[in-house]
Amino acid sequence: MTEKSNHKIVVRMAPSPTGNLHIGTxxxxxxNYLFAKKNGGKFILRIxxxxxxxxxxxxxxxxxxxxxxxxxxxxxxxRQSERTEIYVNYVKKMIEEGxxxxxxxxxxxxxxxxxxxxxxxxxxxxxxxDLIRGEVSFDTTELGxxxxxxxxxxxxxxxxxxxxDLEMGVTHVLRGEDHISNTPRQILIQEAIEAPRPVxxxxxxxxxxxxxxxxKRKHGEVVWVDTYKKEGYLPEALLNYFALLGWNPGTDEEIxxxxxxxxxxxxxxxxxxxxxxxxxxxxxxxxxxxxxxxxKIEEEIKNKLKDKFRRxxxxxxxxxVFERIEVISDIDKLTDSGELDYxxxxxxxxxxxxxxxxxxxxxxxxxxxxxxxxxxxxxAIKKLAEERGQGDVxxxxxxxxxxxxxxxxxxxxxxxxxxxxxxRRIKNVT
RNA sequence: GGCCCUAUCGUCUAUCGGUUAGGACACAAGCUUUUCAAGCUUGGAAGCCGGGUUCGAUUCCCGGUAGGGUCACCA
Numbered sequence: 001m002t003e004k005s006n007h008k009i010v011v012r013m014a015p016s017p018t019g020n021l022h023i024g025t026x027x028x029x030x031x032n033y034l035f036a037k038k039n040g041g042k043f044i045l046r047i048x049x050x051x052x053x054x055x056x057x058x059x060x061x062x063x064x065x066x067x068x069x070x071x072x073x074x075x076x077x078x079r080q081s082e083r084t085e086i087y088v089n090y091v092k093k094m095i096e097e098g099x100x101x102x103x104x105x106x107x108x109x110x111x112x113x114x115x116x117x118x119x120x121x122x123x124x125x126x127x128x129x130d131l132i133r134g135e136v137s138f139d140t141t142e143l144g145x146x147x148x149x150x151x152x153x154x155x156x157x158x159x160x161x162x163x164x165d166l167e168m169g170v171t172h173v174l175r176g177e178d179h180i181s182n183t184p185r186q187i188l189i190q191e192a193i194e195a196p197r198p199v200x201x202x203x204x205x206x207x208x209x210x211x212x213x214x215x216k217r218k219h220g221e222v223v224w225v226d227t228y229k230k231e232g233y234l235p236e237a238l239l240n241y242f243a244l245l246g247w248n249p250g251t252d253e254e255i256x257x258x259x260x261x262x263x264x265x266x267x268x269x270x271x272x273x274x275x276x277x278x279x280x281x282x283x284x285x286x287x288x289x290x291x292x293x294x295x296k297i298e299e300e301i302k303n304k305l306k307d308k309f310r311r312x313x314x315x316x317x318x319x320x321v322f323e324r325i326e327v328i329s330d331i332d333k334l335t336d337s338g339e340l341d342y343x344x345x346x347x348x349x350x351x352x353x354x355x356x357x358x359x360x361x362x363x364x365x366x367x368x369x370x371x372x373x374x375x376x377x378x379x380a381i382k383k384l385a386e387e388r389g390q391g392d393v394x395x396x397x398x399x400x401x402x403x404x405x406x407x408x409x410x411x412x413x414x415x416x417x418x419x420x421x422x423x424r425r426i427k428n429v430t
Numbered sequence: 431g432g433c434c435c436u437a438u439c440g441u442c443u444a445u446c447g448g449u450u451a452g453g454a455c456a457c458a459a460g461c462u463u464u465u466c467a468a469g470c471u472u473g474g475a476a477g478c479c480g481g482g483u484u485c486g487a488u489u490c491c492c493g494g495u496a497g498g499g500u501c502a503c504c505a
Contacts, residue, residue: 016505051504105503112503133435142433142501150503157505181434181500204436211497241442244454248443252453271443273436274498281442281455323468356464382463391464398465406466 009041010171013074014161016048017059019216021066021225023277024176024206027242031203032174033072034243034265044168045074049081050160066225070235071258078168080160087155090163090193091117091148099192100148117149119189126184131172131201132270138184146185162186166195174201174267177274178213201267204246205274214277232328233282237289241282245275255288283326290325298322301331308335309344314416317343320408343416347403349429356395364396365430371397372426376419378411400429 013029015021029045036043045067049055067074094100095117103118121144127137148159155163165173180202190197206214214223221227228238240256249256249264256264290297298318305313305321321340325331334340341347355364367388374380385393398410401422407413414422 014505018505048505054504107503109503116503136434138434147503154503156503161505176499177435178499179505182505184434202435205499207498209441213499244442246442250444252444254442254454271436275443276441278441278455284455320467324466378463385463389464394463395465402465404466408466409463411463 008171009036009039010044010169011036011041011174012044012046012165012168012170014046014048014164014175015063016051016054017056017063018051018054019059021063022214022216022223023225023228023242024214024223025063026066026070026072026225026238027206027245028174028176028203029067029072030070030239030242030261031247031267031270033074034262035172035174035267036075037262038265041171042075043073044076044078044170046078046164046168047080048157048160049079050155050157052081055081062226066229069229070225070239072239076168078164080164083160083164084153084155086167087149087160087163088152091152091155091159094119094148094192095152097192101145102152103145103147113150115151116147117152118145119148119185119192121145121188124188126187128183128187128197128200130180131174131199131267132204133180133202133272136180136183138181140184140188143185143188148189158182158185158189162189162193162195165198166190166193170198172201173198174203177202177205201270204271206245207274207276209276211274211276213274228282230329232330233286234289234293237282237286240289241285244285245277246271246273255285255292257292287326290322290327294322297328300328301325304331305335305340309340311344316412316416320412320416342402342404342407346421346425346428349400349403349425351429353405354396354399354429356389356391359389359392363392367393368396368400368426368430372423375414375423375426378414381411397426400426 011032013025013032015025015029033043035041047060047063049060091100095102098120100117100119102115105112105114105116107114121140123141125137125139127135130136146158147156149155164170183200183202187197189195208214208219212218216223225238229235236257239258239261240254243256243261243265244254247265247270249266250269253264301318301321302313302315305317317340321331321334324334351361355361367384370384371381371393374384381393381397394410398407398413399405401407401410401413401417417425
């Protein structure tokens with residue numbers, strides 16, 4: 001009956017398809033994945049869809065495609081809705097053996113049954129060892145005879161989890177800290193059906209800036225992996241950042257590929273306390289990964305600019321954009337805000353702003369006129385700037401070319417715009 | 431409220447009793463082709479409180495406080 005396995009270590013991630021892939025789920029999946037890979041173990045993905053009302057296929061699809069995008073592959077896949085007979089057998093067996101019983105109820109809400117299956121609580125103290133937290137103890141008396149199935153044919157969460165972990169040979173349960181209070185219930189059921197107790201490790205939670213659990217109800221799309229995918233974060237950057245939330249390698253190293261994470265990962269270094277999700281640091285991590293993939297990203301920038309401006313794109317402009325982005329969607333922000341327009345269309349230049357600090361517009365124009373003949377000789381321009389003052393020469397030049405108070409330096413601009421266009425723009429203002 | 435968990439710069443964190451308490455993000459200043467971006471350098475910034483244990487506690491123990499999680503015929 002038990003599915004035999006050659007793997008010493010078997011872990012599983014068990015999301016329920018009641019919402020899009022949550023970043024907390026993604027991180028817990030990452031930790032399971034790392035733990036499995038690190039130890040040559042098996043990683044199972046199990047969709048916990050026993051709740052027919054709330055479970056949706058679209059959410060399952062979203063979870064699966066999100067995990068695939070992140071590169072978190074699994075060795076085996078199960079769906080609890082396809083395993084009902086297995087649970088039914090256990091429920092029946094438990095009733096026969098007296099560890100569970102059918103209980104008459106008075107329905108308090110719509111849809112509630114007048115008969116449910118309750119677990120016969122032995123009311124004992126449960127002590128379990130948590131890989132992250134050490135010894136944790138609960139008195140289960142306060143749990144009462146909790147419900148394990150709506151009917152023998154409709155198992156509920158705790159029963160299904162324990163049965164599946166047994167059947168699938170799960171040795172280690174790594175999950176969010178929000179499950180820590182579920183553990184005593186599940187251990188009670190394990191003992192009733194004589195299942196071995198897996199090793200537990202309860203991961204710290206990802207918190208919002210208020211130090212509260214990041215929930216789908218309260219935070220909406222910021223908790224979806226999809227959101228970050230759409231904004232153009234790199235999957236490895238996201239993984240890298242998730243790993244750093246509650247774990248560190250014990251060195252100063254912060255940038256990791258998935259492969260390097262597997263090598264460095266050590267569950268005993270996982271923290272106990274929750275960690276606040278900081279988008280700024282995520283963006284920084286993403287930028288570091290952008291640099292690791294510079295060629296690929298520059299290609300993407302080039303194509304995006306080409307689409308937007310329908311013109312050939314100077315490689316130097318690609319560099320300029322690359323320097324200014326942390327995530328891919330920043331490219332759109334740059335193009336849509338008009339910040340790049342002067343590279344493609346002659347800007348309107350406010351000649352009143354042509355002069356640097358205390359110097360006059362006339363001086364600025366004189367300098368520009370003197371630059372005209374040496375436009376292609378950057379060394380000569382620099383020399384002139386040294387003689388007449390850097391700001392007095394370079395500012396008007398840059399301003400004449402861009403029409404903006406902020407832009408790349410004048411030499412970069414000349415390179416991108418080309419000799420003719422640069423000359424034309426200077427003449428326009430002198 | 432019961433039960434459980436947690437507690438170092440604003441944030442993520444290092445420290446396995448003795449350190450000028452280190453790094454990163456963010457922030458500020460300076461430098462670079464006196465703007466912007468990037469880069470480099472520098473700076474400010476932390477052990478929740480009170481008791482123990484100890485020659486010595488951020489570190490170990492107890493209490494308090496604060497924060498969080500969880501208390502379904504959801505998962």
